[in-house]
Amino acid sequence: MSIVFGILVVIHLLGWAIVLGGTLVNLRSGLIATGVLHGALTALLSGLILTVLAGAAATVDDPVNWMKMIVKLVVALIICALVWWGGRREKAGTPLVGAVAGLTFLNVVIAVMWQNAA
Numbered sequence: 001m002s003i004v005f006g007i008l009v010v011i012h013l014l015g016w017a018i019v020l021g022g023t024l025v026n027l028r029s030g031l032i033a034t035g036v037l038h039g040a041l042t043a044l045l046s047g048l049i050l051t052v053l054a055g056a057a058a059t060v061d062d063p064v065n066w067m068k069m070i071v072k073l074v075v076a077l078i079i080c081a082l083v084w085w086g087g088r089r090e091k092a093g094t095p096l097v098g099a100v101a102g103l104t105f106l107n108v109v110i111a112v113m114w115q116n117a118a
Contacts, residue, residue: 001057008050015043016104019079023101030094032086040080047076068114075107 018039026033051069058064082100086092 001053005050005053008046008053012043012046012050015039015041015046016108019043019083020101020104020108023097023104027094027097027101030091030097032083032089032092032097032100034087036100037080037083037087040076040083044076044080047072065114068110071114072107072110075103075110079103079107 016039019036022033022036022039026036051064051073054064079100082096082103086096086100
């Protein structure tokens with residue numbers, strides 16, 4: 001099971017890398033590339049699967065931080081909505097592309113820095 005979990009973590013990280021890279025490259029032009037939506041949906045779906053697997057394997061000694069997972073889910077849903085909305089427009093604009101990049105960075109920071117309070 002740890003191999004499946006590890007593969008899903010890699011897929012999840014690659015999804016966020018696609019979103020962050022795609023938005024940083026197009027920040028000046030203000031466009032949302034098609035791959036950014038695919039990366040965001042990949043990261044969202046793999047994150048949901050990872051959360052379910054972590055919840056199923058949780059123990060009393062190592063519980064899942066559900067508040068962290070909910071915050072990350074809300075941020076990921078906002079990112080997906082912004083990317084979808086910006087991708088439907090001819091030119092999304094630099095503020096929208098910057099918001100997607102900033103929220104993606106925030107989601108990564110939450111994942112790494114938010115530790116369980118022991």
